[in-house]
Amino acid sequence: MGLSCSLAGVPFLDGGMWALGGEIRWFVPDHASCFECTLTDEDRKHAHERQSCSGFSNQTLDAIAQPVPSTISTTAVIGGLLAQEAMRHLYGWEVTHGEAIVYNGLTMTMHRTTLPRDPNCSCHLPYREVIELNSGVAETTA
Numbered sequence: 001m002g003l004s005c006s007l008a009g010v011p012f013l014d015g016g017m018w019a020l021g022g023e024i025r026w027f028v029p030d031h032a033s034c035f036e037c038t039l040t041d042e043d044r045k046h047a048h049e050r051q052s053c054s055g056f057s058n059q060t061l062d063a064i065a066q067p068v069p070s071t072i073s074t075t076a077v078i079g080g081l082l083a084q085e086a087m088r089h090l091y092g093w094e095v096t097h098g099e100a101i102v103y104n105g106l107t108m109t110m111h112r113t114t115l116p117r118d119p120n121c122s123c124h125l126p127y128r129e130v131i132e133l134n135s136g137v138a139e140t141t142a
């Protein structure tokens with residue numbers, strides 16, 4: 001999803017959580033880091049192992065030793081922040097990009113952290129401009 005949004009020039013709002021914490025991150029094309037900049041080599045390896053949109057390959061599932069629990073309060077905080085940020089974007093208000101807003105439920109604190117832009121990231125080049133042809137599918141072949 002992050003790669004497709006980056007290449008298409010569409011902002012991407014990401015959120016994740018663990019038992020007592022979570023974070024939200026905006027990725028706005030042509031600014032700061034993209035989603036792929038934040039991935040480790042291990043993350044990329046697992047991303048390429050996906051079999052479908054509904055799940056991971058059996059190999060990936062075997063690599064996850066324990067399920068990660070989340071609490072309903074953490075889910076509510078992160079879900080609420082995601083909804084608020086989405087509404088801010090829809091109203092045309094400025095959103096923060098290049099940073100993560102991190103919630104720590106153990107200490108009941110929130111902070112921002114910068115997401116570094118990877119200068120070697122291969123995902124910063126957008127799709128080229130679409131060239132429309134004056135012919136239909138029946139007259140055109142690859």
Ligand SMILES: [Zn+2]
Nearest residue numbers: 034036037121
């Ligand atoms: Zn990137």
